[in-house]
Amino acid sequence: MSPTETDTAELPRHLLGLEGVSAATINRILDEASAFRELVDGADKKTAALKGRTVINLFFEASTRTRTSFELAGKRLSADVINISASASSLQKGETWLDTVRTLEAMTPDALVIRHPDSGAPHLAARALSSHCAVINAGDGTHEHPTQALLDVLTIQHHKGPIEGLKVAIVGDVAHSRVARSQIHALHTLGAAEIRLIGPKTLIPAEAESALGVQVFADADAGLEGVDVIIMLRMQLERIRGAAVPSQREYFRLYGLDPVRVGRAADDVLVMHPGPMNRGVEIASEVADGPYSVILPQVTNGLAIRMAVLNLLAQERQQEPAQ
Numbered sequence: 001m002s003p004t005e006t007d008t009a010e011l012p013r014h015l016l017g018l019e020g021v022s023a024a025t026i027n028r029i030l031d032e033a034s035a036f037r038e039l040v041d042g043a044d045k046k047t048a049a050l051k052g053r054t055v056i057n058l059f060f061e062a063s064t065r066t067r068t069s070f071e072l073a074g075k076r077l078s079a080d081v082i083n084i085s086a087s088a089s090s091l092q093k094g095e096t097w098l099d100t101v102r103t104l105e106a107m108t109p110d111a112l113v114i115r116h117p118d119s120g121a122p123h124l125a126a127r128a129l130s131s132h133c134a135v136i137n138a139g140d141g142t143h144e145h146p147t148q149a150l151l152d153v154l155t156i157q158h159h160k161g162p163i164e165g166l167k168v169a170i171v172g173d174v175a176h177s178r179v180a181r182s183q184i185h186a187l188h189t190l191g192a193a194e195i196r197l198i199g200p201k202t203l204i205p206a207e208a209e210s211a212l213g214v215q216v217f218a219d220a221d222a223g224l225e226g227v228d229v230i231i232m233l234r235m236q237l238e239r240i241r242g243a244a245v246p247s248q249r250e251y252f253r254l255y256g257l258d259p260v261r262v263g264r265a266a267d268d269v270l271v272m273h274p275g276p277m278n279r280g281v282e283i284a285s286e287v288a289d290g291p292y293s294v295i296l297p298q299v300t301n302g303l304a305i306r307m308a309v310l311n312l313l314a315q316e317r318q319q320e321p322a323q
Contacts (some may be wrong), residue, residue: 011312014126014135017144018185026189030154032308033301037154039076040304050079053110053314059138060086060116065275065299066138066148070113073306079110079314101125109133110314119143119178134313142176147309148274149182151302153190155294156229158301159270164191169224169265171198171255172233172282175205179274180233184212198223199255203235220255224264232257232273232283248281258284262292270294 009024018026039045055074059067067083074081089100101124104112111134114122119141126135139145156163168187174180174197187195195214197204209216217223224230235251262269271283271292279285288295 014122014137015146015309015313016122016126016135016137018146018149018182018189019144021146021185021189023189023191026150026153026186029150029305029308029312030157032312033150033154033304036307036311037301037304040300040307046076046078048078049311050074050077050110050314053077053079054108055079055081055111055113055310055314056104056107056109057081057083057113057138058089058104058115059083059113060121061139063115063138065302066115066145069299069303070136070138070306070310073303073310076303077307077311079310082109097121098124098128101128105129105131105133111136111310113138113310115139117141136309136313139178141178142181143178144182144185145178145274146182147302147305148179149186150309151298151305152179152183152231152272152274153186154301154305155272155298156270158297159294160228162191163187165193166228167194167196167226167266168192168229168231169196169198169227170231170233171220171223171257173203173235174199174208174233175203177233180231181212183231184214188213194227196223196227200251220261221264224261227265227269229270229272230257230262230265232271232277234274234276234278235281248278252281256280256282256284257287259286259290262287262290272298274298 009028039047057070071081071083113136114125115138122135122137122140137144137146153163160166170180170183184195196217197208197214198217198220201218204216208214269292271287273283273295277283277288279288
């Protein structure tokens with residue numbers, strides 16, 4: 001949807017997800033990220049914007065792109081950045097999640113970036129805080145991953161212009177994808193003409209059409225017809241219980257993105273993937289490395305988005321008194 005008179009660019013207290021976030025707020029973050037993208041691409045990649053601020057990254061799941069880009073984003077902004085993993089925390093000694101959060105808050109950080117296997121963990125942390133510290137969700141269970149969706153939107157805009165009017169296909173394991181949920185919220189808010197979910201029934205939420213306002217396709221060839229953007233998703237074997245598909249080979253035959261399937265989309269289609277990719281399972285190498293792929297630019301845009309989010313939330317709140 002387009003911004004309305006009541007659609008303000010006010011920043012949320014925390015960035016926990018994109019459901020209910022206004023188009024104006026999303027665009028404010030995207031504009032900030034576009035400015036930082038110029039810094040990322042320049043010779044001098046550092047700014048003193050968050051000098052004297054502290055960012056703590058709490059990553060309790062394996063991550064390459066998100067963790068590295070949040071760490072690098074904080075350092076590019078001149079913040080003091082601390083990284084903590086589950087194995088290095090007192091959770092291993094029996095401390096509760098909220099006690100861990102409150103202990104870290106007592107060290108007066110300006111932002112807590114949280115990636116957690118349990119849906120809602122960042123929300124619990126945000127409710128527990130009484131200071132100005134911002135909580136940023138870096139992916140929680142199967143719930144949301146807002147900065148990934150924002151970097152995807154930024155990538156689409158850089159290549160296609162406004163989201164409004166575009167047809168976007170999200171293909172694969174939607175049922176277990178926090179990325180897909182955030183993408184759907186962002187794309188709806190920014191006015192995408194169609195959002196298509198493509199995958200076997202076992203990997204698509206039963207309520208997807210009614211609850212999420214999307215079109216569902218079990219036939220990949222039909223679902224990809226004429227789309228402007230294809231977003232492939234990883235099959236999350238670590239979350240799947242039981243046999244969701246007969247085999248990975250069969251899954252690729254029915255839903256894998258190969259050059260023939262790409263040919264069903266628009267002539268200038270973008271091919272995207274949040275990573276990590278399983279080549280030969282959800283995407284063929286010749287497509288992942290081909291002319292329509294913007295998978296590596298997504299990674300670069302992720303750094304710019306995370307710089308924007310850290311800068312906006314930490315700077316916006318730094319003068320607020322503790323509540």
